[in-house]
Amino acid sequence: MDCKKISFLLVDFYEDVLDTKEKKLAEEHLESCFKCRLKLGEIQKTFEILEKEKTEVPPDIFWTNFLPEVRKRIEDKRATKKAFVFKPELISFSATILVILLLGIFLFNRDYRSRVESFYLEDTYYTFYSYKSSTERLSELLSSEKDLDWTFILSEEDEIETFDLLEKVLDERYWEESEINTIIEDLSPDELLILEKKLEQLKI
Amino acid sequence: MNQDPDWALVERFKNGDQKAFNQLVCKYKKAIFRLILKMIRNTEDAKDLSQEVFVKAYRNLKDFKGESSFRTWLIRVAINSCINFNRKKKLKSFISFFEVTKPLVTSNSPAREMEKEKLQKDIDQAILRLPEKQKEVFVLRFYQNLSHHQIAQVLGKTEGAVKSNYFQALKKLKKYLSDYI
Numbered sequence: 001m002d003c004k005k006i007s008f009l010l011v012d013f014y015e016d017v018l019d020t021k022e023k024k025l026a027e028e029h030l031e032s033c034f035k036c037r038l039k040l041g042e043i044q045k046t047f048e049i050l051e052k053e054k055t056e057v058p059p060d061i062f063w064t065n066f067l068p069e070v071r072k073r074i075e076d077k078r079a080t081k082k083a084f085v086f087k088p089e090l091i092s093f094s095a096t097i098l099v100i101l102l103l104g105i106f107l108f109n110r111d112y113r114s115r116v117e118s119f120y121l122e123d124t125y126y127t128f129y130s131y132k133s134s135t136e137r138l139s140e141l142l143s144s145e146k147d148l149d150w151t152f153i154l155s156e157e158d159e160i161e162t163f164d165l166l167e168k169v170l171d172e173r174y175w176e177e178s179e180i181n182t183i184i185e186d187l188s189p190d191e192l193l194i195l196e197k198k199l200e201q202l203k204i
Numbered sequence: 205m206n207q208d209p210d211w212a213l214v215e216r217f218k219n220g221d222q223k224a225f226n227q228l229v230c231k232y233k234k235a236i237f238r239l240i241l242k243m244i245r246n247t248e249d250a251k252d253l254s255q256e257v258f259v260k261a262y263r264n265l266k267d268f269k270g271e272s273s274f275r276t277w278l279i280r281v282a283i284n285s286c287i288n289f290n291r292k293k294k295l296k297s298f299i300s301f302f303e304v305t306k307p308l309v310t311s312n313s314p315a316r317e318m319e320k321e322k323l324q325k326d327i328d329q330a331i332l333r334l335p336e337k338q339k340e341v342f343v344l345r346f347y348q349n350l351s352h353h354q355i356a357q358v359l360g361k362t363e364g365a366v367k368s369n370y371f372q373a374l375k376k377l378k379k380y381l382s383d384y385i
Contacts, residue, residue: 045385046378053327066233070258
Protein backbone atom coordinates (compact mmCIF):
# COMPACT_ATOMS: atom_id res chain seq x y z
CA MET A 1 0.00 0.00 0.00
CA ASP A 2 1.45 3.40 -0.97
CA CYS A 3 1.54 6.65 1.05
CA LYS A 4 -1.33 8.24 -0.91
CA LYS A 5 -3.73 5.42 -0.09
CA ILE A 6 -2.58 5.26 3.52
CA SER A 7 -3.04 8.99 4.10
CA PHE A 8 -6.72 8.60 3.23
CA LEU A 9 -7.04 5.76 5.78
CA LEU A 10 -5.12 7.46 8.60
CA VAL A 11 -8.17 9.10 10.15
CA ASP A 12 -10.07 5.80 10.18
CA PHE A 13 -6.94 4.10 11.53
CA TYR A 14 -6.78 6.59 14.40
CA GLU A 15 -10.50 6.12 15.12
CA ASP A 16 -10.06 2.36 14.87
CA VAL A 17 -12.86 1.83 12.36
CA LEU A 18 -10.87 0.04 9.64
CA ASP A 19 -11.62 -3.59 8.88
CA THR A 20 -9.00 -6.16 9.92
CA LYS A 21 -7.38 -6.44 6.48
CA GLU A 22 -7.04 -2.65 6.00
CA LYS A 23 -5.81 -2.21 9.56
CA LYS A 24 -3.04 -4.80 9.07
CA LEU A 25 -1.93 -3.18 5.80
CA ALA A 26 -1.86 0.26 7.42
CA GLU A 27 0.15 -0.98 10.40
CA GLU A 28 2.70 -2.61 8.10
CA HIS A 29 3.06 0.60 6.07
CA LEU A 30 3.36 2.82 9.16
CA GLU A 31 6.12 0.67 10.59
CA SER A 32 8.25 1.33 7.54
CA CYS A 33 7.19 4.94 6.65
CA PHE A 34 8.35 7.84 8.83
CA LYS A 35 6.43 10.43 6.75
CA CYS A 36 3.09 8.67 7.31
CA ARG A 37 3.85 8.17 11.02
CA LEU A 38 4.39 11.93 11.23
CA LYS A 39 1.05 12.51 9.51
CA LEU A 40 -0.66 10.16 11.97
CA GLY A 41 0.93 12.07 14.84
CA GLU A 42 -0.50 15.34 13.46
CA ILE A 43 -3.97 13.80 13.17
CA GLN A 44 -3.72 12.56 16.75
CA LYS A 45 -2.63 16.02 17.94
CA THR A 46 -5.48 17.70 16.06
CA PHE A 47 -8.02 15.41 17.74
CA GLU A 48 -6.42 16.07 21.14
CA ILE A 49 -6.70 19.83 20.60
CA LEU A 50 -10.32 19.51 19.54
CA GLU A 51 -11.07 17.35 22.57
CA LYS A 52 -9.73 20.08 24.87
CA GLU A 53 -12.66 22.19 23.84
CA LYS A 54 -14.87 22.88 26.81
CA THR A 55 -18.48 21.94 26.36
CA GLU A 56 -20.77 24.54 27.78
CA VAL A 57 -23.70 22.89 29.48
CA PRO A 58 -26.80 25.04 29.98
CA PRO A 59 -28.15 25.33 33.53
CA ASP A 60 -30.75 22.83 34.80
CA ILE A 61 -33.50 25.44 34.53
CA PHE A 62 -33.05 25.41 30.76
CA TRP A 63 -33.68 21.66 30.61
CA THR A 64 -36.62 21.92 33.01
CA ASN A 65 -38.25 24.60 30.90
CA PHE A 66 -37.32 22.99 27.59
CA LEU A 67 -40.52 21.00 27.01
CA PRO A 68 -42.93 23.72 28.30
CA GLU A 69 -41.15 26.24 26.04
CA VAL A 70 -41.44 23.93 23.01
CA ARG A 71 -45.14 23.41 23.79
CA LYS A 72 -45.67 27.15 24.15
CA ARG A 73 -44.04 27.79 20.78
CA ILE A 74 -46.19 25.10 19.16
CA GLU A 75 -49.34 26.70 20.60
CA ASP A 76 -48.25 30.20 19.54
CA LYS A 77 -47.62 29.00 15.98
CA ARG A 78 -50.95 27.16 15.95
CA ALA A 79 -52.76 30.34 17.08
CA THR A 80 -51.04 32.36 14.35
CA LYS A 81 -51.89 29.69 11.80
CA LYS A 82 -55.54 29.67 12.89
CA ALA A 83 -55.77 33.39 12.27
CA PHE A 84 -54.81 32.82 8.63
CA VAL A 85 -56.44 29.44 8.16
CA PHE A 86 -57.80 28.62 4.71
CA LYS A 87 -61.60 28.47 4.74
CA PRO A 88 -63.41 27.53 1.50
CA GLU A 89 -66.57 29.33 2.65
CA LEU A 90 -64.54 32.54 3.00
CA ILE A 91 -63.31 32.14 -0.58
CA SER A 92 -66.87 31.77 -1.93
CA PHE A 93 -68.02 34.75 0.17
CA SER A 94 -65.12 36.89 -1.11
CA ALA A 95 -65.82 35.79 -4.67
CA THR A 96 -69.50 36.81 -4.32
CA ILE A 97 -68.52 40.22 -2.99
CA LEU A 98 -66.04 40.64 -5.83
CA VAL A 99 -68.63 39.71 -8.47
CA ILE A 100 -71.13 42.16 -6.95
CA LEU A 101 -68.52 44.92 -6.95
CA LEU A 102 -67.50 44.24 -10.55
CA LEU A 103 -71.15 44.12 -11.62
CA GLY A 104 -71.81 47.38 -9.80
CA ILE A 105 -68.86 49.08 -11.51
CA PHE A 106 -69.97 47.76 -14.90
CA LEU A 107 -73.59 48.89 -14.45
CA PHE A 108 -72.56 52.27 -13.08
CA ASN A 109 -70.30 52.90 -16.07
CA ARG A 110 -72.98 51.83 -18.52
CA ASP A 111 -75.61 53.96 -16.77
CA TYR A 112 -73.23 56.92 -16.59
CA ARG A 113 -72.41 56.70 -20.29
CA SER A 114 -76.09 56.43 -21.18
CA ARG A 115 -76.81 59.60 -19.22
CA VAL A 116 -74.30 61.71 -21.03
CA GLU A 117 -76.11 63.27 -23.94
CA SER A 118 -74.59 65.57 -26.47
CA PHE A 119 -76.05 67.54 -29.32
CA TYR A 120 -75.51 70.66 -31.44
CA LEU A 121 -77.75 73.58 -31.02
CA GLU A 122 -77.14 77.04 -32.37
CA ASP A 123 -73.69 75.93 -33.63
CA THR A 124 -72.70 75.06 -30.07
CA TYR A 125 -71.91 71.69 -28.64
CA TYR A 126 -73.98 70.88 -25.51
CA THR A 127 -73.33 68.06 -23.13
CA PHE A 128 -75.77 67.05 -20.39
CA TYR A 129 -74.79 64.98 -17.39
CA SER A 130 -77.26 63.50 -14.96
CA TYR A 131 -76.99 64.15 -11.28
CA LYS A 132 -79.58 66.80 -10.44
CA SER A 133 -83.32 67.09 -10.84
CA SER A 134 -84.72 68.78 -13.92
CA THR A 135 -85.91 71.75 -11.82
CA GLU A 136 -82.41 72.28 -10.48
CA ARG A 137 -80.98 71.98 -13.95
CA LEU A 138 -83.39 74.50 -15.35
CA SER A 139 -82.80 76.95 -12.56
CA GLU A 140 -79.09 76.53 -13.17
CA LEU A 141 -79.63 77.15 -16.83
CA LEU A 142 -81.80 80.18 -16.28
CA SER A 143 -79.49 81.73 -13.72
CA SER A 144 -76.43 81.08 -15.83
CA GLU A 145 -74.58 84.13 -16.99
CA LYS A 146 -73.24 82.23 -19.93
CA ASP A 147 -75.59 81.78 -22.76
CA LEU A 148 -74.22 78.87 -24.62
CA ASP A 149 -71.55 77.29 -22.53
CA TRP A 150 -73.39 75.75 -19.60
CA THR A 151 -73.48 72.25 -18.46
CA PHE A 152 -76.08 70.52 -16.46
CA ILE A 153 -77.26 67.12 -15.56
CA LEU A 154 -80.15 65.00 -16.69
CA SER A 155 -81.63 62.09 -14.80
CA GLU A 156 -82.94 59.19 -16.82
CA GLU A 157 -86.59 59.29 -15.73
CA ASP A 158 -87.25 62.89 -16.68
CA GLU A 159 -84.90 63.05 -19.62
CA ILE A 160 -87.58 63.66 -22.29
CA GLU A 161 -89.46 66.17 -20.19
CA THR A 162 -86.28 68.07 -19.52
CA PHE A 163 -85.34 68.24 -23.15
CA ASP A 164 -88.75 69.69 -23.99
CA LEU A 165 -88.39 72.28 -21.26
CA LEU A 166 -84.92 73.07 -22.38
CA GLU A 167 -86.00 73.64 -25.95
CA LYS A 168 -88.76 75.92 -24.71
CA VAL A 169 -86.38 77.98 -22.58
CA LEU A 170 -83.86 78.24 -25.37
CA ASP A 171 -86.60 79.29 -27.72
CA GLU A 172 -87.84 82.00 -25.35
CA ARG A 173 -84.36 83.33 -24.76
CA TYR A 174 -83.72 83.35 -28.49
CA TRP A 175 -86.71 85.57 -29.20
CA GLU A 176 -86.15 87.78 -26.17
CA GLU A 177 -82.44 88.36 -26.48
CA SER A 178 -81.52 88.06 -30.13
CA GLU A 179 -81.26 91.16 -32.29
CA ILE A 180 -83.88 91.51 -35.04
CA ASN A 181 -81.13 91.38 -37.70
CA THR A 182 -79.90 88.05 -36.31
CA ILE A 183 -83.41 86.66 -36.32
CA ILE A 184 -83.98 87.78 -39.94
CA GLU A 185 -80.62 86.40 -41.02
CA ASP A 186 -81.48 83.06 -39.45
CA LEU A 187 -84.64 82.71 -41.51
CA SER A 188 -84.69 80.63 -44.65
CA PRO A 189 -85.81 82.35 -47.94
CA ASP A 190 -89.22 80.66 -47.63
CA GLU A 191 -89.63 81.75 -44.04
CA LEU A 192 -88.59 85.27 -45.01
CA LEU A 193 -91.31 85.40 -47.74
CA ILE A 194 -93.92 84.19 -45.26
CA LEU A 195 -92.83 86.84 -42.81
CA GLU A 196 -93.06 89.60 -45.44
CA LYS A 197 -96.55 88.50 -46.40
CA LYS A 198 -97.68 88.47 -42.77
CA LEU A 199 -96.24 91.94 -42.17
CA GLU A 200 -98.10 93.28 -45.24
CA GLN A 201 -101.32 91.77 -43.97
CA LEU A 202 -100.83 93.50 -40.60
CA LYS A 203 -100.47 96.87 -42.39
CA ILE A 204 -98.03 98.21 -39.87
CA MET B 205 -42.12 -4.35 11.11
CA ASN B 206 -40.20 -1.12 11.72
CA GLN B 207 -36.92 -1.66 13.63
CA ASP B 208 -36.72 1.92 14.88
CA PRO B 209 -36.97 1.98 18.70
CA ASP B 210 -38.83 5.31 18.48
CA TRP B 211 -41.36 4.17 15.89
CA ALA B 212 -43.96 3.22 18.51
CA LEU B 213 -43.83 6.73 19.97
CA VAL B 214 -44.06 8.25 16.50
CA GLU B 215 -47.13 6.16 15.72
CA ARG B 216 -48.75 7.04 19.03
CA PHE B 217 -48.16 10.73 18.29
CA LYS B 218 -49.63 10.33 14.81
CA ASN B 219 -52.73 8.86 16.46
CA GLY B 220 -53.09 11.98 18.60
CA ASP B 221 -51.11 11.06 21.73
CA GLN B 222 -49.38 14.30 22.72
CA LYS B 223 -47.51 12.60 25.56
CA ALA B 224 -45.65 10.48 23.02
CA PHE B 225 -44.23 13.64 21.46
CA ASN B 226 -43.23 14.93 24.92
CA GLN B 227 -41.28 11.70 25.45
CA LEU B 228 -39.44 12.17 22.15
CA VAL B 229 -38.52 15.73 23.14
CA CYS B 230 -37.18 14.61 26.50
CA LYS B 231 -35.20 11.79 24.93
CA TYR B 232 -33.43 13.88 22.29
CA LYS B 233 -33.31 17.45 23.62
CA LYS B 234 -29.72 17.21 24.93
CA ALA B 235 -28.34 15.49 21.83
CA ILE B 236 -29.99 18.04 19.54
CA PHE B 237 -28.77 20.95 21.65
CA ARG B 238 -25.17 19.61 21.58
CA LEU B 239 -25.30 19.05 17.83
CA ILE B 240 -26.59 22.57 17.19
CA LEU B 241 -24.09 24.12 19.58
CA LYS B 242 -21.20 22.43 17.76
CA MET B 243 -22.57 23.57 14.43
CA ILE B 244 -23.30 27.22 15.21
CA ARG B 245 -20.92 27.79 18.13
CA ASN B 246 -23.13 30.10 20.15
CA THR B 247 -24.88 28.92 23.32
CA GLU B 248 -27.79 31.37 23.31
CA ASP B 249 -28.57 30.77 19.64
CA ALA B 250 -28.24 27.01 20.20
CA LYS B 251 -30.79 27.17 23.05
CA ASP B 252 -33.29 28.94 20.85
CA LEU B 253 -32.65 26.86 17.75
CA SER B 254 -32.84 23.51 19.55
CA GLN B 255 -36.35 24.36 20.76
CA GLU B 256 -37.29 25.52 17.29
CA VAL B 257 -36.13 22.17 15.86
CA PHE B 258 -38.71 20.35 17.99
CA VAL B 259 -41.42 22.79 16.90
CA LYS B 260 -40.54 21.97 13.27
CA ALA B 261 -40.50 18.27 14.12
CA TYR B 262 -43.96 18.56 15.69
CA ARG B 263 -45.36 20.19 12.56
CA ASN B 264 -43.75 17.77 10.12
CA LEU B 265 -43.85 14.49 11.97
CA LYS B 266 -47.21 13.57 10.43
CA ASP B 267 -45.43 13.38 7.04
CA PHE B 268 -42.64 11.15 8.38
CA LYS B 269 -43.15 7.71 6.87
CA GLY B 270 -40.31 5.92 8.64
CA GLU B 271 -37.92 5.64 5.68
CA SER B 272 -35.12 6.25 8.19
CA SER B 273 -35.03 6.11 11.97
CA PHE B 274 -36.68 8.97 13.87
CA ARG B 275 -33.24 9.94 15.24
CA THR B 276 -31.78 10.23 11.74
CA TRP B 277 -34.80 12.24 10.61
CA LEU B 278 -34.57 14.56 13.63
CA ILE B 279 -30.83 15.12 13.08
CA ARG B 280 -31.60 16.03 9.46
CA VAL B 281 -34.17 18.59 10.66
CA ALA B 282 -31.55 20.02 13.05
CA ILE B 283 -28.84 20.16 10.38
CA ASN B 284 -31.20 21.94 7.96
CA SER B 285 -32.13 24.43 10.69
CA CYS B 286 -28.42 25.11 11.28
CA ILE B 287 -27.85 25.68 7.57
CA ASN B 288 -30.73 28.17 7.45
CA PHE B 289 -29.50 29.84 10.63
CA ASN B 290 -25.97 30.22 9.22
CA ARG B 291 -27.33 31.69 5.98
CA LYS B 292 -29.31 34.29 7.92
CA LYS B 293 -26.32 35.01 10.14
CA LYS B 294 -24.07 35.55 7.14
CA LEU B 295 -26.58 38.04 5.76
CA LYS B 296 -26.77 39.80 9.13
CA SER B 297 -22.99 39.97 9.44
CA PHE B 298 -22.83 41.39 5.93
CA ILE B 299 -25.27 44.11 6.98
CA SER B 300 -23.50 44.76 10.31
CA PHE B 301 -20.22 45.11 8.40
CA PHE B 302 -21.43 48.59 7.52
CA GLU B 303 -22.42 49.39 11.08
CA VAL B 304 -20.14 50.73 13.80
CA THR B 305 -18.95 47.80 15.92
CA LYS B 306 -18.65 48.07 19.68
CA PRO B 307 -15.23 47.34 21.18
CA LEU B 308 -14.91 43.93 22.84
CA VAL B 309 -15.03 43.86 26.62
CA THR B 310 -11.88 42.26 27.98
CA SER B 311 -12.18 40.20 31.13
CA ASN B 312 -9.65 40.19 33.94
CA SER B 313 -9.43 36.41 33.97
CA PRO B 314 -6.11 34.76 34.88
CA ALA B 315 -3.61 33.88 32.16
CA ARG B 316 -4.64 30.21 32.03
CA GLU B 317 -8.31 31.09 31.68
CA MET B 318 -7.42 33.49 28.93
CA GLU B 319 -5.43 30.79 27.18
CA LYS B 320 -8.41 28.44 27.39
CA GLU B 321 -10.70 31.14 26.07
CA LYS B 322 -8.33 31.78 23.18
CA LEU B 323 -8.20 28.08 22.32
CA GLN B 324 -11.99 27.87 22.48
CA LYS B 325 -12.30 30.90 20.24
CA ASP B 326 -9.81 29.47 17.74
CA ILE B 327 -11.60 26.10 17.65
CA ASP B 328 -14.93 27.90 17.12
CA GLN B 329 -13.42 29.90 14.29
CA ALA B 330 -11.79 26.82 12.75
CA ILE B 331 -15.07 24.86 12.74
CA LEU B 332 -17.03 27.84 11.43
CA ARG B 333 -14.49 28.31 8.62
CA LEU B 334 -15.13 24.82 7.30
CA PRO B 335 -17.25 24.51 4.16
CA GLU B 336 -20.85 23.68 5.14
CA LYS B 337 -20.79 20.06 3.94
CA GLN B 338 -17.49 19.28 5.62
CA LYS B 339 -18.68 20.93 8.81
CA GLU B 340 -21.89 18.85 8.87
CA VAL B 341 -19.93 15.62 8.41
CA PHE B 342 -17.28 16.56 10.96
CA VAL B 343 -19.78 17.58 13.66
CA LEU B 344 -21.88 14.45 13.16
CA ARG B 345 -18.83 12.19 13.27
CA PHE B 346 -16.68 13.84 15.90
CA TYR B 347 -19.25 15.24 18.32
CA GLN B 348 -22.25 12.97 17.72
CA ASN B 349 -20.25 9.76 17.18
CA LEU B 350 -22.35 8.79 14.18
CA SER B 351 -20.85 6.17 11.86
CA HIS B 352 -20.04 7.02 8.24
CA HIS B 353 -23.04 4.92 7.25
CA GLN B 354 -25.39 6.85 9.57
CA ILE B 355 -24.04 10.20 8.38
CA ALA B 356 -24.58 9.10 4.80
CA GLN B 357 -28.21 8.34 5.68
CA VAL B 358 -28.72 11.67 7.45
CA LEU B 359 -27.20 13.74 4.67
CA GLY B 360 -28.33 11.61 1.76
CA LYS B 361 -24.77 10.98 0.53
CA THR B 362 -22.63 7.95 -0.21
CA GLU B 363 -20.30 6.65 2.48
CA GLY B 364 -17.34 7.42 0.22
CA ALA B 365 -18.40 11.07 -0.04
CA VAL B 366 -18.82 11.25 3.75
CA LYS B 367 -15.36 9.78 4.37
CA SER B 368 -13.84 12.18 1.88
CA ASN B 369 -15.58 15.18 3.51
CA TYR B 370 -14.43 14.08 6.94
CA PHE B 371 -10.86 13.67 5.77
CA GLN B 372 -10.87 17.08 4.09
CA ALA B 373 -12.40 18.71 7.17
CA LEU B 374 -9.73 17.26 9.41
CA LYS B 375 -6.99 18.37 7.04
CA LYS B 376 -8.34 21.92 7.14
CA LEU B 377 -8.70 21.90 10.93
CA LYS B 378 -5.10 20.74 11.25
CA LYS B 379 -4.09 23.73 9.14
CA TYR B 380 -6.30 26.25 10.99
CA LEU B 381 -5.10 25.01 14.40
CA SER B 382 -1.44 24.65 13.41
CA ASP B 383 -0.37 27.04 16.22
CA TYR B 384 -1.36 24.42 18.78
CA ILE B 385 0.06 21.37 16.97
